[in-house]
Amino acid sequence: MKKFLLMALTCLLLSIPCAAKAATNVKVPVLLYHVVSTNPDPSNLYQYNLTEFKKDMAYLNANGYTTLSIDQYYNILNKTIPMPNKPILLTFDDCTEDFYTNVYPVLRQYNMKATEFVITDFIDTSWHLTSNEIKTVFNNGIDIENHTTHHLDLTTLNYNQKFSAINDATAKIQAITKKTPVYCAYPYGTYDAATVSILKNLGYKAGFSVSNTLSTDSDNKYGLPRICILNGDSFDTFKSKVSIGH
Template identity: 45%
Template sequence: MKKFIISIMSSLVLILSFGLQANAATPVKIPVLMYHRIEVNANKNDTWQISLNEFKQEMNYLKSNGYTTLTNDQFYNIITKKAPMPAKPILLTFDGATSDFYYNAYPILKQYGFNSTEFVVTDQIGTSWGSPSDMIRIMTEEQLKTVAKNKVELENHSTTHGHIANLGTTELTRRVAGATNKLQSMTNKPVGYFAYPFGESSPNFVNVLKNLKVKMAFKVGGGLATDSSDLMNMPRIGIVNTDNITTFIRKIKTGY
């Protein structure tokens, strides 16, 4: 009987060991998508505006094909090999917190139960600018609080947008910390992730983020995210107005 029990236990150990080795051997490759504006009638002259119909097709594809939309912590833990990777992981990010997210993208994300991230420029909350034909409106604090209760993570895009990568340490610290404090006070949730305005970083910027305990920062471009990607310059795949469902599928599979 003892020999039988020992044999069973040995078999279990071998099975578990094989599973862990297989997981460790699985290459980590995750598409991180970057959206900006989702409009009913997208301006074809604006690279970062895509149509609501196109967005619906893309989200339906992810749902129909079994993709798992990640939270930032899940993504971080997979990238750093602290957690196993699901079969089809993906991270959905949006920059700028424009109101079209609230009215157009958010209902689709909520319908499918998707996780997503909105990188917020905090000094712009509730403001608007532009021409009457193309007015840019930023979500109000109440709208941001609403989406934050429904699987949308609000993360740091600085207090102000602009080409800020080469500002001094004191000013960068003020802008990053200011945005973190604002978002945390709004949501009562930790803020630990950052998206560089215009995707522009610098060695000093990276040091500022590390000193402020930012866990991960995202740039623009670079293909699929892997476990060898730089945590403070994580790649993102831009979804633009020349994309269609065919190019979308290619991008999430290849990164380009």
């Protein structure tokens, strides 16, 4: 009872639509973008056009979507915080430099939250984010989380290699942001039981895979689905992916 009153009061104070108390059916789209470029290679599915990206974000903004921090997303799935109107998690993988030059200004324009999953061995190398850029975006509301040290398929590595791929990346992110990452995106979306056990042992709350479905409160937290937004997707496809996952 106390919990309900507190939630109602919080909703009132924050003017959040009180969908939270009815959040029996939590469904949240988690979008996954890679490179966002002014001149994408038409044959590369993972290079998305900046013009299309701007249209996508304008659509989410105009249609009342609430972009989430990754902790908010996790807490919504666990039903420990109220669910805002049309929640959505935006994620970006591989820490390519376009995140800073192309994506981040658009996110700032709409005051949107997002998560960047970084490959730590690539930080401060050509075509990738620098440590300083990561610090800047992190200090402005972008979550920085783990995409391993080198982006090898975790299922092809032995236990010690898997452990280092995750643990060394944890340390590097911690050194840059001063915050310990607790969410991991599996390279290529692939993982196995040993990967999950390593994540749990290191205090990770969740792991993200790739799938064409919305995430729900009943999903396995170490196999959360993300929806890839791909080069060649029409605007209708984008809207459909946001609303039903494919």
